[in-house]
Amino acid sequence: MLTVRARPGNPSQGLINIDGTVFPCALGRGGISANKREGDGATPLASMRLLSGYFRRGRFAMRGALPLKAISPDLGWCEVPDDRNYNRPVEIPYAASHERMKRDDNLYDAVIVLDWNIRPRRRGRGSAIFFHLARPGFTPTQGCVAVSHAVMARLLPRLSRRTVMRVLR
Template sequence: MRGLSCLVVRARPGNQSQGLLQAGSLIFRCALGRGGISANKREGDGATPLAAMRLVSGYFRDDHFAGARRTRLRMALIGPKLGWCEVPDDRNYNRPVEIPYGASHERMRRDDRLYDACLVLDWNIRPRRRGCGSAIFFHLAREGFTPTQGCVAVTAQTMRRLLPLLSSRTVLKVVR
């Protein structure tokens, strides 16, 4: 494979919070939101949006995830002050922020290593709609593919395999 224009994600039969990700002719397991797939994504519902979302950019921990630079995506290091605002009424809703930050935010430098490689999807970026969901990422999965808060997550091995094939033209399409 030279590059991927589309990744297709669908729920696994019988388990709404786990899925299958198709990348060309390859299929990988993935985790989905605890709320399954939703056509009406709302902040805090734990659902993965039913949508076609472009890969915008990414973040990684160089100390934990070697090889994240081997991609055509714009990647930035995750430092200790990187956060992501999740408060719908805040002016920086669904944007990266420097922490400490006054409004509720997610810390990107996580102890559980889920964001050691974390790709930003264009869900609710432009235009941003208050309360329609924030921090919808393509990131690393927990062992056993336990549910995310609405993101799509794969193993570190799968992410390493996919990164060289991804670009800002790649679309992650969540379907039913």
């Protein structure tokens, strides 16, 4: 169980607790929301299972019980609510708006897909809610939970499909 709460006085930064050890994390620019919507920048107030993940070869050594795949140059994630592949991985180029998973920065060197709005998938309830690497200074995400490279390397061997991330207020 990973428990995430907003840092007092800063709703776009948080604290992630695993077995009593607490680490800083970045949250969405919209803070934590019980009514997550596409584009609001909020991190969903929810319990979410960790489903699977991706990693950048040569940038992050992935190990653990969670199913992980190397990020290919043509991997994207659809973010258009009216598209049939909304909140799903897609092959790019892709006609609808999508996020490129092989980013120029290091945020997705290790990225875990959370089960927010996966099954059932509801149009406009938010897409691409991930657990990934944070920017320096833990600047806000678009709604994801993000930790430092060192923390992700420490946590990854302990994560599995049975792991749940609880985002609380």
